[in-house]
Amino acid sequence: MELTKPASEALEPSPGRGGEIDVKCVGISKSFRDFWMRPRVRAVESLDLEIRRGEIYALLGPNGSGKSTTIKMLLGLVAPTAGRIAVLGRRPRDVATKRYVGYLPEESYLYRFLSARETLDFYGRLFKIPSRVRRERIDRLLEMVGLDAVGHRPVGEFSKGMQRRVGLAQSLINDPQLLILDEPTSGMDPVGARQIRDLIADLGRRGKTVLLCTHQLSDVEDLCDRVAIMFGGRIRAEGRCADLLREEGVTTIQTPALAAPVTDEIRDLLARHGIGPVQVERPRRRLEEVFLEVVERARAEGLQTSGAKAGGPVPDFLRGDESGGPAAAVTPRAPPATVDTALIDSLVGRQADGTPE
Amino acid sequence: MARRSDRRYRGWPALSWAVAGAAFLVAAGAIWLGFTSFGTALAGATSMAACFGLGLALIRRLLGGPSGITGVARAVVDEAVRMRSTLVLLILLVGLVPVLPLLLDPAERLAYRVQFLISWALGATGLILGFLTIFLACGSVCGDIDSGRIHMTLSKPLQRWEYLLGKWLGIVLYNLLLLVVAGGGAYTLVRMLAAGPAIDAADRDAVDRQVLVARREVAPEPDNPQEYAAAIAAAIARLETDSPELFATNPAATRRRIESEYRRQWHTVTPDMETTFVFPRLGTQGRADAEVQLEVEPRVTNVDVDLADVRFALWLNGRPWPLKNGAQLEETLPSRARHVFDLPAEPVAESDELRVRVANRNLVPPGETRATAITFAPGDGLRVLVRTGGFEANFIRCLVLLWGKLALVAAAGVAAGAVFDLPSAILATLVLAAGALGSEFFRDALGTYNVVGESAWGRVADRMMLAAGSLREQQYYEAFRMLLGFVTDFVLWLLPSFTSDAAIRRLATGITIPWSDVLTRLALLGVAYPCALGALGWLVFDRRDLVRGSS
Numbered sequence: 053m054e055l056t057k058p059a060s061e062a063l064e065p066s067p068g069r070g071g072e073i074d075v076k077c078v079g080i081s082k083s084f085r086d087f088w089m090r091p092r093v094r095a096v097e098s099l100d101l102e103i104r105r106g107e108i109y110a111l112l113g114p115n116g117s118g119k120s121t122t123i124k125m126l127l128g129l130v131a132p133t134a135g136r137i138a139v140l141g142r143r144p145r146d147v148a149t150k151r152y153v154g155y156l157p158e159e160s161y162l163y164r165f166l167s168a169r170e171t172l173d174f175y176g177r178l179f180k181i182p183s184r185v186r187r188e189r190i191d192r193l194l195e196m197v198g199l200d201a202v203g204h205r206p207v208g209e210f211s212k213g214m215q216r217r218v219g220l221a222q223s224l225i226n227d228p229q230l231l232i233l234d235e236p237t238s239g240m241d242p243v244g245a246r247q248i249r250d251l252i253a254d255l256g257r258r259g260k261t262v263l264l265c266t267h268q269l270s271d272v273e274d275l276c277d278r279v280a281i282m283f284g285g286r287i288r289a290e291g292r293c294a295d296l297l298r299e300e301g302v303t304t305i306q307t308p309a310l311a312a313p314v315t316d317e318i319r320d321l322l323a324r325h326g327i328g329p330v331q332v333e334r335p336r337r338r339l340e341e342v343f344l345e346v347v348e349r350a351r352a353e354g355l356q357t358s359g360a361k362a363g364g365p366v367p368d369f370l371r372g373d374e375s376g377g378p379a380a381a382v383t384p385r386a387p388p389a390t391v392d393t394a395l396i397d398s399l400v401g402r403q404a405d406g407t408p409e
Numbered sequence: 410m411a412r413r414s415d416r417r418y419r420g421w422p423a424l425s426w427a428v429a430g431a432a433f434l435v436a437a438g439a440i441w442l443g444f445t446s447f448g449t450a451l452a453g454a455t456s457m458a459a460c461f462g463l464g465l466a467l468i469r470r471l472l473g474g475p476s477g478i479t480g481v482a483r484a485v486v487d488e489a490v491r492m493r494s495t496l497v498l499l500i501l502l503v504g505l506v507p508v509l510p511l512l513l514d515p516a517e518r519l520a521y522r523v524q525f526l527i528s529w530a531l532g533a534t535g536l537i538l539g540f541l542t543i544f545l546a547c548g549s550v551c552g553d554i555d556s557g558r559i560h561m562t563l564s565k566p567l568q569r570w571e572y573l574l575g576k577w578l579g580i581v582l583y584n585l586l587l588l589v590v591a592g593g594g595a596y597t598l599v600r601m602l603a604a605g606p607a608i609d610a611a612d613r614d615a616v617d618r619q620v621l622v623a624r625r626e627v628a629p630e631p632d633n634p635q636e637y638a639a640a641i642a643a644a645i646a647r648l649e650t651d652s653p654e655l656f657a658t659n660p661a662a663t664r665r666r667i668e669s670e671y672r673r674q675w676h677t678v679t680p681d682m683e684t685t686f687v688f689p690r691l692g693t694q695g696r697a698d699a700e701v702q703l704e705v706e707p708r709v710t711n712v713d714v715d716l717a718d719v720r721f722a723l724w725l726n727g728r729p730w731p732l733k734n735g736a737q738l739e740e741t742l743p744s745r746a747r748h749v750f751d752l753p754a755e756p757v758a759e760s761d762e763l764r765v766r767v768a769n770r771n772l773v774p775p776g777e778t779r780a781t782a783i784t785f786a787p788g789d790g791l792r793v794l795v796r797t798g799g800f801e802a803n804f805i806r807c808l809v810l811l812w813g814k815l816a817l818v819a820a821a822g823v824a825a826g827a828v829f830d831l832p833s834a835i836l837a838t839l840v841l842a843a844g845a846l847g848s849e850f851f852r853d854a855l856g857t858y859n860v861v862g863e864s865a866w867g868r869v870a871d872r873m874m875l876a877a878g879s880l881r882e883q884q885y886y887e888a889f890r891m892l893l894g895f896v897t898d899f900v901l902w903l904l905p906s907f908t909s910d911a912a913i914r915r916l917a918t919g920i921t922i923p924w925s926d927v928l929t930r931l932a933l934l935g936v937a938y939p940c941a942l943g944a945l946g947w948l949v950f951d952r953r954d955l956v957r958g959s960s
Contacts, residue, residue, distance in 0.1 A: 084954070121956075127564045129955045147566040155564040161557035163484060165491035177480030178565035186475070222561065 074261040075103040080135030095121040097285040108262040110272040113282035119265045154228030158235045160215035164208030168218045179226040192367035193221040212239035234265045247363045254366050429459050464586040477567040481575025489583045498541045506530045519607040520615035527917040530595035543838045546822025551831040570947045580819040592808045623803040623921040624794035629686035641671050678769045680780035688763040688793040700796035701752045709744050709781040724766035726756040739770050797921045806922045810912045813935035820939030824946025848906040
């Protein structure tokens with residue numbers, strides 16, 4: 053069963069992945085003021101941002117560069133001092149926008165006295181998800197983040213990493229179209245961090261738009277389609293991840309292990325072509341791989357733990373292009389993000405042809 | 410191990426009910442073995458705990474729907490139940506109320522002890538629940554903002570006003586639950602104490618017919634209202650001619666003083682004089698079973714000995730009363746004490762109004778040439794009390810009034826939490842609550858020391874006139890004082906009053922708290938003020954950047 057979208061939300065269907073814009077900011081600035089209304093900190097300055105549907109977009113930058121403030125403005129928690137924002141074709145404070153947004157903040161701000169299950173239930177209620185569907189989603193999400201066995205324990209008794217898992221689960225309870233993750237792997241053990249990376253990649257494949265804010269640059273390299281690097285409240289570099297990382301003038305050839313005479317022969321051959329100096333080395337395994345291998349072995353031996361267990365599969369209700377299960381019926385399949393650019397331009401204060409108003 | 414630890418939490422509700430069941434069994438066993446007090450106390454405490462558990466389950470179910478407001482409200486209830494400060498205050502409540510009867514002197518009259526227990530139990534409940542409400546409301550909202558939880562909550566499809574309303578709703582429902590449980594406990598204790606031995610038959614009668622009842626009070630009116638009003642007007646006119654200076658600075662206050670003095674004189678029965686007090690609209694016409702009482706607190710005047718006895722004779726609707734062997738008895742009562750007479754059915758049943766004629770029969774004190782006058786304090790020194798119902802309904806109405814006041818405090822706490830940080834929010838709410846508790850005192854005090862007109866506009870006009878007069882006479886400080894009065898008048902006009910209904914005092918003295926009063930007060934304190942405070946809080950909260958420490 054598919055719920056019908058209200059007429060007010062019926063917008064043009066998307067022509068395909070990456071063609072529409074889920075987040076658009078034009079010239080947004082934010083200054084925080086002190087008690088006497090004097091400007092105290094200029095956190096964001098004249099920032100332009102555009103995230104397309106289905107993209108995994110990374111917002112990078114050192115501490116205090118304005119990433120979290122930008123995210124809070126996208127969520128309508130902080131009002132920009134200047135500039136305009138459109139999220140999924142609407143203003144960020146619009147309740148209709150928030151129905152399709154999932155958010156994991158940089159720290160796990162949870163009610164310590166609620167259990168993991170009650171926490172998810174609380175956030176599910178805020179999305180007005182019917183109880184039967186809510187229960188089903190909670191089961192699936194707890195299983196996904198590996199907390200199904202400790203779902204009745206108060207969150208206050210959880211480790212930081214376990215609380216992050218609860219936070220991640222709550223961000224997915226509404227099957228969001230736009231997922232905003234602020235430091236999702238902070239405090240996580242490598243197993244959890246790997247699971248989150250896999251989850252983000254999976255969600256990306258399912259057509260979700262992900263805005264990722266992290267200091268784990270390796271995650272960004274592995275996952276993200278586009279990257280913006282902020283400093284001093286402004287974006288200093290932006291582009292496709294592959295383009296930014298490409299190193300011109302170096303070629304790497306990877307082969308099975310070679311004997312010394314073979315290596316020498318290759319050196320000679322390259323020297324004859326005037327190529328040098330040549331660096332030959334035996335690759336090393338990453339520590340993360342070794343760690344994951346040890347944990348997997350322990351689990352296989354049936355050792356018990358009071359913490360999180362291995363995460364389960366991504367629930368079906370988190371649909372993208374794939375068909376959802378029965379629970380999928382709650383959230384309208386096509387959120388209002390599927391907008392034509394004219395609507396976004398009108399919200400952010402530009403003409404349809406791109407010229408400012 | 411993980412699964413086992415989770416099962417521990419899952420089994421908690423079942424364990425609680427098992428403990429409650431076991432406690433009931435122990436209580437029953439104790440009563441059967443003769444340890445009645447212990448058994449009753451244990452059964453009572455267990456009943457209160459069970460009521461709390463059932464009520465909590467009911468509220469959680471009531472708030473179980475998929476809605477943002479009820480979702481937030483339910484989280485507040487869960488938070489309240491599990492907050493340590495809540496637990497401490499609840500223990501205080503459960504500890505304070507039942508301990509009191511043990512501290513009362515058994516030699517004291519039972520009626521006084523019961524009255525004291527009612528006042529103490531409901532006063533302590535109101536105070537503790539008031540503090541609890543302030544901490545819960547401010548702590549919940551400020552805690553969400555300071556910890557950053559608000560980011561997760563308000564990134565969901567929830568309007569900011571829905572968030573505030575949800576917080577208020579949760580606290581109000583939790584208060585209702587606590588009031589029901591604490592009220593149930595207090596009622597049980599009052600009934601247990603009242604069932605104990607009285608000092609004498611009069612004491613027992615006072616408990617049953619003057620304390621644990623609901624009686625409508627009827628104030629006296631002059632026999633001839635036109636004559637009364639004309640007498641006051643004449644007195645004012647005479648004084649205006651004789652002493653115009655008294656009306657020069659503040660005519661309204663002077664008139665009020667004259668009216669008050671005349672009223673006091675009208676409540677005074679001079680020697681060898683008779684005064685008729687009319688008690689209209691008793692609502693007893695045709696009812697032979699109507700229970701009507703006359704309550705008097707007579708005082709003697711113009712004599713040094715305040716505590717002298719008072720002698721007077723009474724006529725009810727023209728009939729001498731009381732009679733003994735066909736002759737009228739004169740009453741001789743101690744001065745400055747409250748006395749209650751049960752009135753006979755006949756004169757009350759034949760008419761809807763009671764005319765009480767009082768004749769002063771005081772003797773001439775030694776060394777004096779004239780007998781003393783008798784004065785009844787205007788207000789509650791002389792009144793007729795008509796029984797309208799039982800203690801239980803009155804008790805419930807008193808709790809409803811208390812609930813309304815707590816709803817106002819909750820709204821103030823939520824609004825303050827939405828605007829200020831935690832210490833400032835608690836301070837602001839405490840100031841408002843203390844102001845509401847003391848507003849009657851402030852009004853009286855400022856009424857005594859400042860300009861007072863009869864109406865708000867009258868006061869404004871008086872102040873303007875006085876300020877202008879002071880400026881003309883270059884008395885700038887006086888003019889400033891008058892203008893400052895505008896501010897105090899305005900603040901007092903805004904400030905709600907928690908004590909003007911005198912609910913606990915009425916309940917403890919067996920005076921009916923009418924439903925009309927309850928509903929009016931509930932609409933004002935439980936709806937209008939919370940709406941205004943909530944709107945103020947929302948106006949700031951809606952424009953506030955929700956980052957930590959921003960206030």
